[in-house]
Amino acid sequence: MNPDHNVYKNGMKILIACGGTGGHIFPGLSLAQELRERGHDVLLVGTGHPLEVKLFGSFGIPYRLMPVAKLSANPVKFLVFIVRFASACLRSIKLLFDYKPDIVVGFGGYASFPICKFAALIGKPLFLHEQNCEAGLANRILALLARRVAVSFKETERAFGRKAVFTGNPIRKKLLMTKREDARRFYKFSPDKFTVLILGGSQGAQKINMIVGDMLGALNDEEKKQVNILHIAGMRNIDDVRKKYEGSGVDGCVCDFVGDIGYAYAMADLIVSRAGATALFEIAALGKPSIMVPYRFAGGHQYHNAAALEKAGGTIIMDELGLTPQMLKEKIFELKDDKAKLSKMSDAAKRFAVPDAAKRLADCILT
Numbered sequence: 001m002n003p004d005h006n007v008y009k010n011g012m013k014i015l016i017a018c019g020g021t022g023g024h025i026f027p028g029l030s031l032a033q034e035l036r037e038r039g040h041d042v043l044l045v046g047t048g049h050p051l052e053v054k055l056f057g058s059f060g061i062p063y064r065l066m067p068v069a070k071l072s073a074n075p076v077k078f079l080v081f082i083v084r085f086a087s088a089c090l091r092s093i094k095l096l097f098d099y100k101p102d103i104v105v106g107f108g109g110y111a112s113f114p115i116c117k118f119a120a121l122i123g124k125p126l127f128l129h130e131q132n133c134e135a136g137l138a139n140r141i142l143a144l145l146a147r148r149v150a151v152s153f154k155e156t157e158r159a160f161g162r163k164a165v166f167t168g169n170p171i172r173k174k175l176l177m178t179k180r181e182d183a184r185r186f187y188k189f190s191p192d193k194f195t196v197l198i199l200g201g202s203q204g205a206q207k208i209n210m211i212v213g214d215m216l217g218a219l220n221d222e223e224k225k226q227v228n229i230l231h232i233a234g235m236r237n238i239d240d241v242r243k244k245y246e247g248s249g250v251d252g253c254v255c256d257f258v259g260d261i262g263y264a265y266a267m268a269d270l271i272v273s274r275a276g277a278t279a280l281f282e283i284a285a286l287g288k289p290s291i292m293v294p295y296r297f298a299g300g301h302q303y304h305n306a307a308a309l310e311k312a313g314g315t316i317i318m319d320e321l322g323l324t325p326q327m328l329k330e331k332i333f334e335l336k337d338d339k340a341k342l343s344k345m346s347d348a349a350k351r352f353a354v355p356d357a358a359k360r361l362a363d364c365i366l367t
Contacts, residue, residue, distance in 0.1 A: 017112035019046030030170035120145035131277035168354020178262030197268035204234010213244035215325035275306035289345035313348030
């Protein structure tokens with residue numbers, strides 16, 4: 001433990017860098033809410049993505065935006081990366097001296113790297129949170145400068161050695177309080193039908209959208225009468241997905257993005273999802289049986305996330321390579337008709353979950 005940890009007290013100024021995607025944003029927001037409830041001043045830092053602006057504003061927490069481009073081998077995109085990275089570095093230094101945070105917390109990804117790096121270099125206590133089972137490059141580098149690295153999965157502790165602290169992945173408290181009865185009234189679905197939630201993450205999942213869209217045509221008349229489908233398709237694919245549902249005879253609701261996803265989770269009997277860490281831990285905390293279709297790219301970290309939950313018995317992995325609409329349909333209806341299996345998966349997911357992860361993470365950086 002560092003000798004100056006014991007001077008931390010209420011009223012501290014804490015900067016949280018959590019931009020980029022929903023997988024970084026939601027845990028950061030959950031931590032921010034926990035810290036504000038304890039009387040601390042919090043400033044969020046993001047990249048300017050429309051999702052960040054929408055979410056930061058809706059939570060009523062002060063924020064600053066610093067556009068950063070992803071590293072790319074494409075010469076033009078690489079030049080954009082260099083220019084934006086240099087700008088973010090200069091703006092990070094100015095913000096650190098203007099805001100004067102007592103602690104800086106980074107949630108990984110390219111968006112958090114500049115401000116976290118300079119915070120540590122000027123002597124600010126830096127704490128990191130790694131959401132994924134397979135540690136990301138930004139956090140592996142920044143860990144050299146960090147006091148501690150909180151991890152969502154026990155398997156990740158080995159990547160950060162003695163600096164690692166297992167906390168789980170912070171989730172929004174509101175999700176745990178949403179009732180199924182309220183969700184049914186909100187979506188107006190038949191309570192007698194089996195409800196499947198299709199969840200592709202904050203950006204949507206084109207491959208899952210295509211497979212599920214084609215699966216609608218593979219359902220016979222009797223199968224269509226047995227299910228409700230709540231499909232969160234993402235902003236880019238919403239029109240194409242809605243066309244698949246029109247005239248399909250399936251009782252469905254198609255959304256682009258749902259900021260308050262509590263009703264969707266509460267309504268679901270089974271979830272078909274990507275395996276981002278935030279979605280995975282939310283699904284687990286709510287005890288929802290799931291089929292996970294990990295994204296095959298971005299380093300393959302989603303597979304490792306899903307594998308940890310599958311090993312615990314809380315999900316079933318289906319590889320998107322070779323996955324057909326018929327295969328997905330058969331697995332959904334197989335689980336629908338096996339209540340004992342669904343119950344075991346639910347119990348296993350709850351055992352895997354860490355519902356008080358935001359509290360654990362706050363304790364980690366404050367003690």
